[in-house]
Each structure stands twice: as structure tokens, then as C-alpha cells.
Amino acid sequence: MAIQNLTSSSSSNCNVAVNQDGGDDDDRLCSEPQGEPEGETAHLDGLPAPNPNGYLSRESRIERAWAHWKKLGQPKFIVAPMVDNSELPFRMLCRKYGAQAAYTPMLHSRIFTETEKYRSQEFTTCKEDRPLFVQFCANDPDILLEAARRVEPYCDYVDINLGCPQRIARRGNYGAFLMDNLPLVKSMVEKLANNLSVPVSCKIRLFANFEDTINYAKMLEDAGCALLAVHGRTRDEKDGKKFRANWSAIKAVRDVMRIPVLANGNIRYMEDVQSCLEETGVEGVLSAESLLENPALFAGYRTVKWVSGSDDICVDGKLDQADLLVEYLKFCESYPVPWRMIRSHVHKMLGDWFRVHPTVRDDLNAQSKLTFEFLYDVVNRLRDLGVRIPLYVKDSRVERVSANGFAT
Template sequence: MEKLSGYEFWRQKLKSAKYIVAPMVDQSELPWRLLSRKYSAELCYTPMFHAALFVKDNHYRKESLVTCDEDRPLIVQFCANDPETLLKAAQLAEPYCDAIDINLGCPQSIAKKGHYGAFLQDEWDLIEKMVSICHKELTVPITCKIRRFACIKKTIRYAQMLEKAGCQILTIHGRTREQKGPLTGLADWSYIKAVKESVNIPVFANGNIQYLSDVERCLKETNVDGVMTAEGNLHNPALFNGISPLIWDMSLEYLDFAEKYPCAMSAIRGHIFKICHHALQTHVEIRNEIANAKNIEEFREMVDKLKKACQVRDLKQLFSVYISSNLPLPYWRCQPYVRPDPNADLDPEKKIERDKLTKKRAAERNIVGLENISRKKLKRMLKNPNKNFLTPTRQVYVMCTNSEINCLNPRNIRCAYEFCKPCCMKKTREETLDCAGKDFYF
């Protein structure tokens, strides 16, 4: 069967999908994809898989790529920095999906350390080889997910290079590699529009999608073929339906899928935290219990407990909490989380609290005598003051100086002759010498 490409592939195989669930590390697993499909998602991506591990580790491969007949159309995403390794991984995955995607957009520190994702975007020759070899050798199309450059012309040239190399669908995030964490900010759709106008393959937009109205606005403003969402989907998997269900109903639906198609407890816990994020800011004690849940039944119990906690409050109290939260909907409804702007003006009282917290953390660092310690390690150290969390300095061993036999043992630091223990013992015996450091006296 001839391999479809470009718009032919998008229309026939992907059924002209425009509502798309993004690839998310440890979060777009099978139960979540099925829940999203139930609420109008038309195309889903797997979590990002590490190509080298996928090739070498059979257990990792089986645990990662779990799918079923209802889980189509499906695109499998890999991160890689070697064309041959990527090809081998893609060939193992292609029987179970409709396309293979290359992650060229991950901006996290793990991607920088592993040399993949957005940290490859300056190595066009390498990227071109990876796309080209997959385009030529695979039986399914190759697609790419990228982030924009600061320069719009460079972003366009980048997209055109990928198209020429064989990319059949391009997803572009409207943020740069540096826009992450507290510096996330807004995605710039003008870059996405410019890319769409400069290539002849389907383009998906990513960034700033929190409600169905954002999807429709993005389609209209950029003229893209589909819109992808990650965080918006995590907080409300019914986003593409344009509704905001009760958080406990959505959580229990997800747990039903997770029970039918088992997955990692860490993934389940992450989803419950995301769905119930706003409610858990009010009911903090239940948040701690969810963090310690060990199986699906315990998660169900915690969700039910959260439901009762929300319902037992009298309406007046609920209304006051809702008003003070500045949320567009009551906190027991699925809705997006908006990161606070670190540059926004704070109320005087909040600014004082923030300054106090900053001073407190600085004082805590002075107590332990470390300036660059992470907050996570600092908390562990303060909670367990008798435990040594400091990484010991690795000892550098000096080799034995016995040149007669070319000894490869480490030298004993107390030996008067700078020998290892066996060589020192032999020397002192044969030559009737003393070694005070080793207590050898002849």
C-alpha cells in the first residue's frame, strides 16, 4: 500500500483532525487518551518516548507503547539525536500507529542534558538527516513538533527545511525555547500564521489554548489545520466539548479507564492533581492524602472525600470562596490553571509576605552553609537534620609506585615507600626494612 503524505494523509488517515491532544511526558498515556477521545479529541499523541531506550530495553518498550483498537488515529512521538537510532525505534513502533513524530520542541532541562527536543533546533543538518531517513525508510509518515525562534524569518526557513526533508505535518508552538516556567508568558500566534502561509503541508498550532473559544479563535486567526493543547487538556479533558464538568465526575471517569487499562500510579496521581487543582488549594488536607494514595480504590476514596468536602460547605461560604479565588468558574468545576505573572504588581500585603519568605529561605540556606542548594534538597535537609545529604567528594586514587612489576593497585596513603599493601609487605620482608605507616617492623 502506497504511503500517504501531506494533506492526503491528514484527510484520509487522520480524518481531517483539528482537535488534538499533545504528547505529554508520563501524562498522555492510554487511559487519558481514551478519556480525551470520549470528549471530542480527534487525534492523540503518545507521551514522548526516548528512542535509544525504546530500541535497547524491551521492558521499557512494552510499558511505554500501550494502545488498543479505539485508540486511533494515533501518533507516536520520540526524542532522539541520532538518525539511525531514531529509525530503529520508529520501525518498532510503526505497526501500532499512524505516524511517527520527532520531538524538536521540548524546552526542559532534561532535554538540554540529553541533547534533544528544542536543544537540537540549531543543528539543522542533524535534524534534516533524522527527518529524511525516516521519510525514506518508514511505512508511515514522519511529522515534527517544534518551537519558534525569536526571528520570524528564521522560523519560516526552519519550517521550510523540515518540509523539504520529508516532514508531512508540522506542529509549531508559539513560544520560544526560553519561554518556560515563570517566564512562560503568552504564545505568539503570528509566527504560526507565518509558517502556515510558507509551507504546503498541514500545520497544527500549539499554545494559549484554555477553552474551546480559544481553539476556534486560533483556527480563524492563523488558518491552521488543527489545534493542539496540553495543559488545557490536563485541567479539563472535556475542553474540546466546550463544557466544564464537575471535578469528581471527571476524576472517576478517568479512574475507570485507568482500571481497565492499567498504567503507572504516578500518572494517575498527576492527573487527579491536575483535574482537582483549584479544589485542592482550598482542601489542602485532602491533597496530602491523594499524594499518599497507593491504588485506584484509594484514589476513588479520596475523590469521594473531596466531593463531600465541597458539598458540605453552606452556599454562603462556598460563594465567598468562589468570589475570593478570582476563578471564572466555581473551584469544583474543571477549568484551566493560569500561571501568575512574576512581573505583575502585587498587593502591599502579599509583597511583604513574599519578601519575608525570600528572607526566610536565605536564612535557611545560611544555616546549612550552602548558597546554591535547591529548595527541594533544602526541605529534606531541614526535615532530617541528622542525615547527610551532601554528596561526598569522590576520592582520587594514586597508583602504587612499584615499577618492577608495574603494579596496578591503588597506593596506600600511609606507606613510607608509596606502595600498595602487598608490595610494601614484600619489600620490607625481602630487604629487611621498616614501614612505620603500615606497622611493618623487621
């Protein structure tokens, strides 16, 4: 397990694994845990004792679900799970800019149980990386439990991915394709709820039929799910840009559920967060695509796209995506991750900048092996070419923030 410790973390903590074909920095592996992370996740004073191998009554489970959520500080602004994109350095960057909790990328439960290299490359964390949801895809309760046991000391929820709509999930029979096999879903949730000391959460999509969605959500709660994240799109609505998330359906789920519920979809800047919380009544929101472009979203910054066409008066926030990329790269130097993840973030954060000077992007694409030196130089070249695309904040930000109790 690659667990890193923020205070002692540095590249020197990491072993460098060299490929037989000459070595690739993507194969850098991190060291064994430097110590147990601080903070309990399982013990809740004054509540029924944790009973990982037994069965709690429905009322006790719901009480525990809320106590756990409250103990975590009731996070509202949450980094959604993103394969290859919600890895430790990115989570740390988002946390610095207002995110109050985060999901890991989806991990494949079977590969996680079988392969040490997969575990050490794909799951890294540190003691500041909390509250943390570790997400797995699975279709076998025993394998899922085995994978979950390996991460339970390091997280606040073990999450089951029930929403991935991609072809690979259809082939692998997981994610949103388990909506066709609800007894299997139920058995996986029960398995974790009855055997782990950390709560189980689920991330779902909507059924096309409203009643089916409600019954699905209730089934998950009855099976022991302690927190539900609802992506307000159906399995067929894959394109987030084309299909607006259905917040009324999320509200309908929130209204019937007794456990904490999170909303996902169409959170593009801070005002969306506020509207979504008001319209749906959920406990918190998840953001994915918009955070990739703008990891400072939860601190009240917005990209120029959400300035034009809005009634709000916005001003230069004195922060831009290149600043954020440099901070991200520094986190990567402390918490090594595969270069494919870093490359992806460079494209997402500097996408608008590359459109102004595509030759800089061409040079990046031509670079088969990246180095931090090269990437810092990409930023410097863009700046030398005179590019600066600010992130904006609302002019009345300070007053609005304090009036609504929104932390920045």
C-alpha cells in the same frame, strides 16, 4: 510491545511484574499484542505507491501528506504530547470528550530500542486509540528509525520532538537543542521519510528570528516532514503562563507551508480553538496544560477560571472534574499505567478541589502506594465534604456549536 485491545482489555490481560524489593504496582507490565490494530495507515488508494525505501518527488510527497491527513478525518482538536501525562487512559478520556487525535508522551528512542520494560510500560495503545502520533526524542537517525519501526504498525504518524526546552534535553542533546544542529534534524527527518511506511511529523518551537523559523519549517518540509506542529513560543520562553504563544508567527509558518500545520499554545477553552483556527489558518490545534485540568475542553466545557472575566454567559455543564477523574480511573483499570502518571492526573484534575480541603490532598501525598479503592475514596470524601466545582458551558452552546460546525 504492550498493545491493548479495548474489547478484550482488562487487568487480567496484564502481567504483574514484582520488584525484588517487595513489588510495586508501578511495575505492572502489559501483555503482548492481542492482535493487530484495525485500520490501515499506510495505503492510500489512487496515489503513488508507498515507497518506504525509495524517494518520492516533492509534489508526490505533498499530495500524500494531504491524502493521509484527509483519510484520518482532518482532526482539529488534538491532545498534545505530554511526558507522563498523555498516556493511553488519558488519551481515551480526552477522545471521549471531543479530542479527535492524540500524541503519546515523548519516548526516548535509544531507550525504546534497548529496553523491553521501557517499551511495555511507556507505550501502550489499543485499536480505539487512533489517530495516534507516537513521539520520539532522538539525535541519531539510525536509532530513531529502529525505534520508529517498532511502533509504525500502531500509529498514524511518527513524530520527532524538536521542541523540548528542558535541561534534560540540553544534556541529552535532543528536543529544542537540535535547533543548533539543523543538518542532524534534516538527516533524521529524511531517514524516517525514506524508510517508514507511516508519515513523519515534527513538533517545533519558534526561533527568536522570524526568518530562521520560516527557513527551518521549509527545510523540514523539503526533508519529507508530512505534518508540522508549531508551538508558538521560543526555546527560552519555557513558562507557558508567563509567555503568550505567538499565533502570528504560527500564521506566518502556515502561510509558507504546503503540508498540514497544527498550532500549539494558549488553547485554554473551546473559544480559543476557534480564534486560533481563524487567526492562523492552521488545520488543527494541540492543547496540553489546560487539558490536564479539564480533559473535557474539546467538548466545550471550561473551568471556572475561564468563566469569570469572560463576556460569555456560562451555565453549569452538569459535569465536574471529579466525574472526569472517576472516568479516568476506570480507563486506568482497563489500561494499566504506572501509578506516577495516575497520581499526577489526580493532582491536576482535583487541584481546585484540594485547595478547598487541603487535608484530603495531604492524605493523598502521605500515601506512598496508591490503590484504586483509595482514589475513589478521595473523590467520595471531597463530595461528602460538600465540594463541587462545576465545569461550565456557554449558555448558547448548542446553537453556536451547530452554527460553526464544531463537534462536541
